Amino acid sequence: xxxxxxxxxxxxxxxxxxxxxxxxxxxxxxxxxxxxxxxxxxxxxxxxxxxxxxxxxxxxxxxxxxxxxxxxxxxxxxxxxxxxxxxxxxxxxxxxxxxxxxxxxxxxxxx
Amino acid sequence: xxxxxxxxxxxxxxxxxxxxxxxxxxxxxxxxxxxxxxxxxxxxxxxxxxxxxxxxxxxxxxxxxxxxxxxxxxxxxxxxxxxxxxxxxxxxxxxxxxxxxxxxxxxxxxx
Numbered sequence: 001x002x003x004x005x006x007x008x009x010x011x012x013x014x015x016x017x018x019x020x021x022x023x024x025x026x027x028x029x030x031x032x033x034x035x036x037x038x039x040x041x042x043x044x045x046x047x048x049x050x051x052x053x054x055x056x057x058x059x060x061x062x063x064x065x066x067x068x069x070x071x072x073x074x075x076x077x078x079x080x081x082x083x084x085x086x087x088x089x090x091x092x093x094x095x096x097x098x099x100x101x102x103x104x105x106x107x108x109x110x111x
Numbered sequence: 112x113x114x115x116x117x118x119x120x121x122x123x124x125x126x127x128x129x130x131x132x133x134x135x136x137x138x139x140x141x142x143x144x145x146x147x148x149x150x151x152x153x154x155x156x157x158x159x160x161x162x163x164x165x166x167x168x169x170x171x172x173x174x175x176x177x178x179x180x181x182x183x184x185x186x187x188x189x190x191x192x193x194x195x196x197x198x199x200x201x202x203x204x205x206x207x208x209x210x211x212x213x214x215x216x217x218x219x220x221x222x
Contacts, residue, residue, distance in 0.1 A: 031151060032146070033146045033149070034149075035143070035144045036147070037145070038145075040142060044171070046182055051210050055171075055182070072166050
């Protein structure tokens with residue numbers, strides 16, 4: 001349970017930091033969307049570039065059964081590396097964005 | 112304040128209902144992501160169609176300054192009509208997905 005609280009804190013910190021340091025500027029905002037109850041954490045860029053609507057879900061991370069699932073990463077940074085650097089155990093990171101049958105060939109966690 | 116509580120309830124009910132009645136089946140899940148603290152409400156479809164990753168943010172609604180902002184709608188249903196049917200005042204609906212300078216020509220709210 002202590003680990004779960006720690007993982008929640010790490011994921012929230014990480015996405016908040018992404019939102020802070022990756023502003024696209026202009027009329028585009030980086031928004032975190034944190035569903036605390038269901039442990040779903042997103043980072044969304046939205047706004048306008050002139051008349052063009054910008055909308056992109058950049059990051060989507062979930063915590064399920066004590067593991068951190070990376071469901072989406074549209075950035076060029078490795079969330080896995082960032083999570084490892086923050087103290088998350090490798091076997092607790094699940095690459096949800098990789099097909100299930102390929103996950104066993106990564107060094108990350110599988111369900 | 113009573114109106115705000117009512118609008119929150121309406122938005123949450125609406126997206127929960129979309130998640131329930133619009134299952135794509137197979138290995139694709141419809142997830143609501145509700146950020147209660149910031150009043151951001153999303154509906155995301157994610158999963159697999161064979162080896163192909165499916166990820167789509169279908170709906171994104173926010174409540175800001177007492178108004179309901181429709182930031183994204185990738186469904187074929189009108190969120191405006193659904194909100195109106197649930198008792199939301201037309202001037203309290205802002206079409207965030209329309210360019211700001213065009214919003215004045217809709218009958219919906221402008222900021």
